[in-house]
Structures are given as structure tokens and as C-alpha cells.
Amino acid sequence: MGNMLNQEFVIGDVLVKPKHNQLIKNAEVITLEPLAMSMLLLLAEHQGKVIGSEELFNKLWQGRVVSDNALHRIVRQLRKAFDDTAVNPKYIRNLWGHVFLCSSYLFSQRLTVL
16 A cells, blocks of 8 residues: 555544554544545545545455455545544445445545655
8 A cells, every 4th residue: 555554644633543553633642443544544545536436445455355344444434533434424435335435625625645
């Protein structure tokens, strides 16, 4: 997943620490499972672009057969970490057809690599 794998970066008011699978928000350390961090890195690298669920399955689970629930669980974990909601998303949005994207506002305006 490119250069972002080793670099800390900021999304809004959240410091992302990929090496440690951690987010720092308001001085609170939030630990993500590795798949959630991988998804966040993938979304960050494709800032504001729609990423289909099939691509997410291929890149995150690398050919292993998993249900849609596995993908939805990771999205829920990221939303919770960012205090985001499906009803009024600021960071992670989904579209019909199981396509997920990261808000273009988030990454085009507020992504800073440290």
C-alpha cells in the first residue's frame, strides 16, 4: 500500500499511525485491527475515489472467501473510530451496490502526511 504504510498522517483532527495500527484523537489512543488500518490506508491512497467492494475484498482478504459482513464490520470499526455515522457520513460513505468511498472532503482538504 505504497508510502503511507510507514508514514504517520493526519485526517481532520486524527493522527494516523499505520505502523502501530493506531489513531490518536483528542489525546485518546484508538487501536484498530490490522484489516481496518489496511482499509483506511487503501482509502487514503485513493482519496475521494470510489472503491468497489470487489476491489476491497481482493486487496484486503487476498483471495480468501469472506462474507459481505466482514467488509461491513471493518467499515463500522472505522466509522466508530472517527465518530462517523452511516446516516450522516463525514469520512466514510457507501453507495448502493456495495461500493465504499472515503469522503473527498476528508482526504482532498484535510490529509497531511507528516
